[in-house]
Amino acid sequence: MRRSLLSLLRVIVLLPSYTLVLVVRLLKWLIAPLALLLQLLIGVPLVLLRIRQPLRPRFVPIQETDLPDAAWIELTSTAEALAADGFVHYGDFRCDGLIQNAVLWLRLLGQPEQGIGAVAAHIEYVANARPAQNYVEFATEFSDGRVLSTNNLNLPYSLPAPDYLARLQLKDVWEPRALYVLHRDLIAALARPVSLAKVERAACDPAVLLADSYAREIEALIVQGWLRLDPNTGAARLSVEGAIAGVWRQAWPLASLHLRAADRYARRLLAEHDLDVEAFTGAAPDILVARQSLPAQTLIGTVRAGYEHVRLLAQHIDPQAALESVVVELDRDAAGMAQMLEFRYTFLGYADHSRRRIRRVRGFDIMLDLEAATLAVTAMERQFEQASDEAVWAELTVDSPLAPLRLGPWLHDLDRVLPTALTALDQHAGAGRHALESASLYCDEDGAPRWQVVAWTETDQPLTVTLDARSGVVLDG
Structure with missing residues (x-):
C-alpha cells in the first residue's frame, strides 16, 4: 500500500x-522550420554583402604584457600545461581582420621532435556581443602535404x-594535454611520415607561418567554390553556395546539431584506432594525460618510497608545485591481510x-598503481582569483594557499601506523566485519600531519581512525 502511494505521488509530481x-x-520543432527559413532569407543576402576574408591576414606579434587579462590567463595556462610534453613557445599574436567584430589573440607553440604545431586561441568579441571563446588546436602536416588538425x-x-x-x-x-594525447596517438596509429618543416619554420618566422597556413586554406576554399575572389577589394567573399552553407550551419537550432555531429564523427574516427575520447573528458582528477611503466621489481610499501618515484616527475610538470596530500587505496588479500593497491600523490602550485x-592556482595528481606497475599523471586543475584593487590584492597575497606536506624522517609511515589503525577499527566495529x-x-x-584510515561496515556505515603522523598515536576513532 505504501509503495503504491509513493508511486502515485511520484506520478503526480513528475x-x-x-x-x-x-x-x-x-513548440521548438514547430517553430524551427519557420525560423530556419527566416534566417536563410535574411542571413544569406547579409553575409554575401558583409563577410570578407583577407587572402593573407596580418598576425601582429605582441608582447605577453599586451595580452588582456582573460586572454593571458587562458594562453598561459595552456602553454604551461603543454610545456611538460616538450612544447616550445614561439610567440604571441593579435589578429583583427580574421573574425568579424572580434579580436583573435593567439599563442603559437610547437613540439619540434614530433612535428606537431599548436595554437592556443582566445576570441574576444567587440562590446561583448557574444561570450568569449577559448580553444586549442593541434596540427600535423604529413610528407604528402595533407594536414591533420584536432x-x-x-x-x-x-x-x-x-x-x-x-x-x-x-x-x-577541455584539457590541452588530453587533446594533445589524442592527436599524438592518432598520428602514431596512422603511421604516416610526418613533415617537420612547418614546426622548424615556426622558430624562424612564426607570423609568416600563421599567415601561410591560413592563406592555403582560403585558396583551397576558393578552388572548391565555397569562396570567390573579389577583384575590387582583393579579399575573399562567400559564394552563393558558401553563404547558404554558412548560414545553414550557424542557424538555430541546427548549429548545436552540426557541432554534435562533428564531435560524433571525431569520436568514431578515433575509436577506429582504439582511442577512447570519453577517457579524456570530465573532471581533471579522472583524466590521465601521461602514463609510464615502473622499473621491474619495484617494491613500494610506504609513502616515502613511492614519493621517490614521483618527485622528479612532479617537478618537471610544475617546478613550483608542493606535495599537498597522499591517499593510499587499501584492500585485503585472500588471506585477509591488508594490502596497498594504489598511491595517489596530490600536488598544488600557485x-x-x-x-x-592575479593569483593562479593549479593542482594535479600522480598515481602509482602497484598492481599494474604503472605511474600515471592526471590533468591539471586550474583556478584563478583577481583582485579589484591594490588593497584587495595585498589582503589576498598575505597568505600562501599551500600547506606543504613534508615527508621527514620523523614521519610514522603507513607500514607503522596501519597495524595500529586496524586494531582501532576492529575495536570500533565490534563483532562485525569491515x-x-x-x-x-x-x-x-x-x-600538523595526520593519518586517516577509512573502512566500511557490512551495513555500509563508515569507520574512521585518525592518527598523529609524528607519533603514530590514535587521536580519535
Whole structure:
C-alpha cells in the first residue's frame, strides 16, 4: 500500500514537469522550420554583402604584457600545461581582420621532435556581443602535404574543411594535454611520415607561418567554390553556395546539431584506432594525460618510497608545485591481510602576478598503481582569483594557499601506523566485519600531519581512525 502511494505521488509530481518538457520541445520543432527559413532569407543576402576574408591576414606579434587579462590567463595556462610534453613557445599574436567584430589573440607553440604545431586561441568579441571563446588546436602536416588538425572549439565551422585538411573537433575535451594525447596517438596509429618543416619554420618566422597556413586554406576554399575572389577589394567573399552553407550551419537550432555531429564523427574516427575520447573528458582528477611503466621489481610499501618515484616527475610538470596530500587505496588479500593497491600523490602550485593582480592556482595528481606497475599523471586543475584593487590584492597575497606536506624522517609511515589503525577499527566495529577503503596523509588546519584510515561496515556505515603522523598515536576513532 505504501509503495503504491509513493508511486502515485511520484506520478503526480513528475507528470507536470514531463508535460512541460514535451510541450516546449514540440513548440521548438514547430517553430524551427519557420525560423530556419527566416534566417536563410535574411542571413544569406547579409553575409554575401558583409563577410570578407583577407587572402593573407596580418598576425601582429605582441608582447605577453599586451595580452588582456582573460586572454593571458587562458594562453598561459595552456602553454604551461603543454610545456611538460616538450612544447616550445614561439610567440604571441593579435589578429583583427580574421573574425568579424572580434579580436583573435593567439599563442603559437610547437613540439619540434614530433612535428606537431599548436595554437592556443582566445576570441574576444567587440562590446561583448557574444561570450568569449577559448580553444586549442593541434596540427600535423604529413610528407604528402595533407594536414591533420584536432581542436576543441565549441562553435560549428561555417564551411567544410578543404580537401587537404582532416579536421577533428572534440568540444568536450577541455584539457590541452588530453587533446594533445589524442592527436599524438592518432598520428602514431596512422603511421604516416610526418613533415617537420612547418614546426622548424615556426622558430624562424612564426607570423609568416600563421599567415601561410591560413592563406592555403582560403585558396583551397576558393578552388572548391565555397569562396570567390573579389577583384575590387582583393579579399575573399562567400559564394552563393558558401553563404547558404554558412548560414545553414550557424542557424538555430541546427548549429548545436552540426557541432554534435562533428564531435560524433571525431569520436568514431578515433575509436577506429582504439582511442577512447570519453577517457579524456570530465573532471581533471579522472583524466590521465601521461602514463609510464615502473622499473621491474619495484617494491613500494610506504609513502616515502613511492614519493621517490614521483618527485622528479612532479617537478618537471610544475617546478613550483608542493606535495599537498597522499591517499593510499587499501584492500585485503585472500588471506585477509591488508594490502596497498594504489598511491595517489596530490600536488598544488600557485603563482602571483602583481601587475595584473592575479593569483593562479593549479593542482594535479600522480598515481602509482602497484598492481599494474604503472605511474600515471592526471590533468591539471586550474583556478584563478583577481583582485579589484591594490588593497584587495595585498589582503589576498598575505597568505600562501599551500600547506606543504613534508615527508621527514620523523614521519610514522603507513607500514607503522596501519597495524595500529586496524586494531582501532576492529575495536570500533565490534563483532562485525569491515572492508578497508583508504588511508590518507594530510596536514590539518594547524599544519600538523595526520593519518586517516577509512573502512566500511557490512551495513555500509563508515569507520574512521585518525592518527598523529609524528607519533603514530590514535587521536580519535
